[in-house]
Amino acid sequence: MPKINLSHFEAAFLFSLFTSVVMGITSKTTDKERRDYGAYCFACFLIALFGIAWLMKLGHG
Amino acid sequence: MAAQTQPAAHPATPINVWLPPVILGWVIPGGGHFLLKKTGRGALIFASVFLMFLFGLFMRGMMFTPQSGDVLTTLINYGGFVADIAAGALYLVAAMFGYSQPDVPGDVHDYGTKFLVTAGLLNILAMVDAYEIATGRKD
Numbered sequence: 001m002p003k004i005n006l007s008h009f010e011a012a013f014l015f016s017l018f019t020s021v022v023m024g025i026t027s028k029t030t031d032k033e034r035r036d037y038g039a040y041c042f043a044c045f046l047i048a049l050f051g052i053a054w055l056m057k058l059g060h061g
Numbered sequence: 062m063a064a065q066t067q068p069a070a071h072p073a074t075p076i077n078v079w080l081p082p083v084i085l086g087w088v089i090p091g092g093g094h095f096l097l098k099k100t101g102r103g104a105l106i107f108a109s110v111f112l113m114f115l116f117g118l119f120m121r122g123m124m125f126t127p128q129s130g131d132v133l134t135t136l137i138n139y140g141g142f143v144a145d146i147a148a149g150a151l152y153l154v155a156a157m158f159g160y161s162q163p164d165v166p167g168d169v170h171d172y173g174t175k176f177l178v179t180a181g182l183l184n185i186l187a188m189v190d191a192y193e194i195a196t197g198r199k200d
Contacts (some may be wrong), residue, residue: 011169022183
């Protein structure tokens with residue numbers, strides 16, 4: 001079985017993508033709402049990802 | 062005094078209506094949606110859960126086993142085990158082929174463990190969705 005080494009960003013990006021797709025599908029009732037909510041979740045994941053990364057960088061000086 | 066509106070009571074749906082999609086959704090991620098003719102959603106759920114589980118395996122994530130200890134250890138191990146099993150056939154096939162990864166330090170392994178657990182948790186969401194579709198609470 002192949003072994004892959006993803007960076008923090010790559011792993012968090014994939015995690016955000018797959019999770020957002022399923023959350024979008026299961027949380028809303030119409031296709032437009034699902035698409036919008038999935039995109040919203042994905043954007044929130046990425047904002048949190050970059051925000052926390054910058055906080056840690058600035059916190060460490 | 063404002064009249065209070067009671068939520069409409071859903072008539073009890075027979076178990077033979079909702080159980081097959083839920084069981085199939087557990088065994089094959091998205092399978093419940095396929096059974097309910099929601100093929101697009103089923104395909105997206107299958108792809109997401111399958112790829113997340115596969116990446117978890119490729120990153121050599123750890124599979125939880127039921128282990129007792131202090132409260133936190135018990136909670137983490139039993140919770141992780143239930144979440145791993147929730148991935149259905151993906152978990153069963155990986156276990157059948159002898160996938161066994163010890164808990165080793167490293168960020169990639171740690172991400173892999175989270176990927177495996179989250180794949181199961183996402184499948185639980187999909188099973189609940191299939192249940193709601195089968196009982197008519199959602200389209």
